[in-house]
Amino acid sequence: MTLATAAPPWRRPGWLARQGWPAIAAMAVIALYIVVALTAPWLAPYDFAAIDLVARNAPPVGFGGTWAHPMGTDDLGRDVLSRTMISVRTSLAVALVASLVSLIIGVGLGLLSARRRGFADGAIRVAVDVNAALPFMILALSVLAFFGNNMVLFVCLLGLYGWERYTRLVRAVAMAEYQKGYVAALRRIGASERRIAFGHVLRNVLPVIIVNWTVSLPEVILLESSLSFLGLGIQPPNASLGNMVGLGRDSVVTAWWIATMPGITILILTFAVSVLGDWLRDYTDPSLSQG
Amino acid sequence: MIRVLLTNLARGLLAIVLTVTFVFVILRVAGDPLTMILPLEASQEQVAATRAEWGLDQPLYVQYASYVTKLLTGDFGRSNADGRPALSVVLEKTPATMVLMATGMTLALVLGIGTGMLAAFYRGSVIDRAIMGGAVLVHAMPGFLLCIFAVLLFAVQLGWLPSGGGSTPLHLIMPALVIGLSAAGVIARFVRSSALEVLGQNYIRVASIKPLPRWYLFAFHVMPNASLPLLTLVGFLLGGMIGGAAIVESVFAWPGIGRFLVTAVAKRDLATVQTIVILVSVTMVTANLVADLLYTVVDPRLRNRREA
Numbered sequence: 223m224t225l226a227t228a229a230p231p232w233r234r235p236g237w238l239a240r241q242g243w244p245a246i247a248a249m250a251v252i253a254l255y256i257v258v259a260l261t262a263p264w265l266a267p268y269d270f271a272a273i274d275l276v277a278r279n280a281p282p283v284g285f286g287g288t289w290a291h292p293m294g295t296d297d298l299g300r301d302v303l304s305r306t307m308i309s310v311r312t313s314l315a316v317a318l319v320a321s322l323v324s325l326i327i328g329v330g331l332g333l334l335s336a337r338r339r340g341f342a343d344g345a346i347r348v349a350v351d352v353n354a355a356l357p358f359m360i361l362a363l364s365v366l367a368f369f370g371n372n373m374v375l376f377v378c379l380l381g382l383y384g385w386e387r388y389t390r391l392v393r394a395v396a397m398a399e400y401q402k403g404y405v406a407a408l409r410r411i412g413a414s415e416r417r418i419a420f421g422h423v424l425r426n427v428l429p430v431i432i433v434n435w436t437v438s439l440p441e442v443i444l445l446e447s448s449l450s451f452l453g454l455g456i457q458p459p460n461a462s463l464g465n466m467v468g469l470g471r472d473s474v475v476t477a478w479w480i481a482t483m484p485g486i487t488i489l490i491l492t493f494a495v496s497v498l499g500d501w502l503r504d505y506t507d508p509s510l511s512q513g
Numbered sequence: 514m515i516r517v518l519l520t521n522l523a524r525g526l527l528a529i530v531l532t533v534t535f536v537f538v539i540l541r542v543a544g545d546p547l548t549m550i551l552p553l554e555a556s557q558e559q560v561a562a563t564r565a566e567w568g569l570d571q572p573l574y575v576q577y578a579s580y581v582t583k584l585l586t587g588d589f590g591r592s593n594a595d596g597r598p599a600l601s602v603v604l605e606k607t608p609a610t611m612v613l614m615a616t617g618m619t620l621a622l623v624l625g626i627g628t629g630m631l632a633a634f635y636r637g638s639v640i641d642r643a644i645m646g647g648a649v650l651v652h653a654m655p656g657f658l659l660c661i662f663a664v665l666l667f668a669v670q671l672g673w674l675p676s677g678g679g680s681t682p683l684h685l686i687m688p689a690l691v692i693g694l695s696a697a698g699v700i701a702r703f704v705r706s707s708a709l710e711v712l713g714q715n716y717i718r719v720a721s722i723k724p725l726p727r728w729y730l731f732a733f734h735v736m737p738n739a740s741l742p743l744l745t746l747v748g749f750l751l752g753g754m755i756g757g758a759a760i761v762e763s764v765f766a767w768p769g770i771g772r773f774l775v776t777a778v779a780k781r782d783l784a785t786v787q788t789i790v791i792l793v794s795v796t797m798v799t800a801n802l803v804a805d806l807l808y809t810v811v812d813p814r815l816r817n818r819r820e821a
Contacts, residue, residue, distance in 0.1 A: 347524075348531065354748050354801055355528035355794040359756025363778050364786050365539055444655050448760055451657045452775055467657055471764070474661055475669055475676075482665075485658035492653035500649065 245501040251494040255310055262311040266304035270461055274299035279477045294479040296470065306484050309463045312456060313488070316377055317443045323381025324442075325435055328388025329427075333419055335389065336396035346393070349386040358383055362445070366454045376455055380446055384438045391430050399423045429506045436499030440492035447488050463488045521805055525798035532794040533584070536787060537577055584791070590784030592777075599784035603770065603792060609679055610762070610769030613688055614754055620693030621750070625700025626740050632701065633708035633739070634731050644701060651698035656757045659691045660764040677766035688765045692757055696750050703746060708739035741812055747804040748797060755793055 238246060258265065274295070281287040282294040282302070293302040335343050362379055369375050399405065400423065408418050447464030449455035451471075456462035458469065463484045470481030564570045571579075583590070589600040632644040667687060668676035678684050711717060712735060720734045758771030766772065770789055777785040 348527075351524050351528035352531050352535070354752075355525070355797050356532050356790065357752035357756040357793065357797070359759060360774070360790060360793050361536075363759060363774060364536060364790055366778070440653055444653075447655055448657060451655075452760065452763060454775075454778065464655075464657075467655075467661070471657075471661065474664060478665055478669075481661050482658075485655065485661060488655050489650075489653060489658060492655070493650055496649050496653045 241501065241505075244497050248494040248497040248501070251490060252498060255314065255491055255494075258307050259311040259314045262307040266301075266307045268301040268304040270300065270305045270308040271459055272300060272304075279473070279480075281477075282479045282483070285479070293483045294477070296480045297473055297477065302466075302480060302483050305461045305466060306463070306487050309461045309466055309484055310487065310491070312460060312462045313443060313446060313464070314491075316380065316446050316456070316462070317439060320377050320380035320383070320446070321435060321439050321442045323378065324383055324385040324438065325388055325431065327381070328385035329392050329424075329431060331385070332389040332392025333396055333424065333427075335393045336400060336423075337415070337419065346386055346389050349389075353386065358445070359448070362449060363452075363454065366449065373456070376449075380442055383442055383445060387438065388431065388434055391434055392427050395427045395430050396423050399426050433499065433503050433506055436495060436502055440495045440499070443488065443492050443495075518802075518806065521802055525802055529791070529794050529798055533581070533787075533791055534577070536790050537580060538573070589788040589791075592785045593780065593782045599782075599788040603773070603785060603788045606768060606770045606773045607792075609767060610758060610771060612685065613692065613758065613762070613767060613769055614751075616685060616689035617692030617696070617754060618750070620689055621696035621700055622743075624693060624697040626704050626736065626743075628697070629701040629704025630708060630731060630736055630739070632705045633712070633735070634728070636709065641705075645705070648698040648701045651694055652702075654695070656691060656695055656760045657764060659694065660687075660761060663687045663691055664764075677764070679766065679768040684765070684767070688761045688767050691761050692754055695757055696754060699746070699750065699753075700743065703743065704739055707742050708735050711735050711738045714738075741808070744804045744808040744811070748801040751800050752797060755797075 275298070277291065277295050277299045279297055280291050280295040280299075283289055283292050285294075287294050291301050291303065293306060295301055296305070331345060334341075335346065362383075365379055366376065404422065405418055408422060413421075446455055447462065447467070450462045450464030451468040453465070453468055456465050458465060466484035467481045467488075470477070470479075470484070474481050561570075569576070580590075587600065589598065589603075591597065592599045592602050595602070628644045628648070632641045635641050664676050664687070667674040674687055675681075675684055676687075708731075717730070717734060720730055755771070758769060759775055760771070761767070762769045762772035763775050770792075774786065774789045777789070
């Protein structure tokens, strides 16, 4: 239960216009990606796996191609636009689930360690140390190789990325929240520990969690696409942005668009999320707030 | 200060042990490496013989104990690929990666500190915003996309550089550029905010009273103080570079550890993967310790604070 009863700031007139164009543009771009991800199977002009050997390596519009294939076709004649749209769906879904896994692990441990020091503190320290000793990319590479191309495992592995950042942040903020008067008041009226933790403290930690989520989401997207690019993540015939770039790499000299189109699609997405994350961090930082 | 260093050393060693254990368990539990070593038509006796030869018939903890003992004597096992000792195979590939890292790191530092200071110098102007926008862009850029852009531009369009290989210094330029650029974005952001912090210090206010040009103040007073805290980022940056090397080396066919790891992973070459992982973690822990030590040496304020 939060105490604020006034209308949230984004309901006030002209709120959006005051946020500056980068944040607005980023929000628009992300909204577009979400729409594409949700509707890709129906929106895509072709089946993403449909092979058309007659139309192989057709260039995109503006480079000698036609509107039949706006982003051109690949070496099997598959429509690059359709594949990119389906890939946005796959990559976003994988990154979303993975980043939520890491959020749940991290936030849970953070809340736990704010209440009971000791175990969770130890776990955090060990994780931070191991992180400092082994780049996640190397860890992921070695684990993936030996488990093979299992989608569930791949997502779980990505879900291990960055949980300790949530834990550290949530621990710090939640510890401060537990010192506040409302927690003592809640205890006094007989609220359960669980209700205090999830109903009240968690709600006040939420801004920190959301900001960190926007910071780690692009990193998870990059990680997924990097591993898929190396052929160790999402496997064909499934299409992801990373494995499209990986498959297109071989013909980059003769048909640059096969790798470049999905590549730029990733770049725009991660850039937009980063910009949004930066804006959100400034927006929620009380030391920077003004009227 | 010595106590702090010893604690860090102990934590570093613990991290290495944990890494070794974790990787060992994961790799052994994951699947039967015999299916990769032996041909499909291998007989039962052959399978059993190979299993015994590799020690794979022993319980996990026995395998682990013998593995750690062997590690300590410098025996990292044999590479499945060609049967040579994994350590020497990996060490052969190390110099190429070290050259790449050193060049990339130098480039990243020059570029990152330069642009970061420039952004702080022209704070709030178009230049500042352009540099910071660029820094976010590079950070959001997938390494492999940068690689492909570089190939398209320098190898295909302009024809200045070879697109892959590692035989001449010319081959080094593109991979180092890609690795350096990714890190430069992080450095630029860090240096800019650190420079703005330094600008608020009293010693800068004193220095600015002197009749010196503003660039001189920035170059000789602000920059050194703003760049020093970069030492705390060394581990983070190095980690990113090593991870990035797997991709960059693969794309540019640079004969280093990163590319070797990716092929070893594809071939399920247990010994090689373990050797590389352990080598990386030892390097990282050492780098972090050295950075810590260096920081206390370079910044006396920190040394005094820790002793107090």
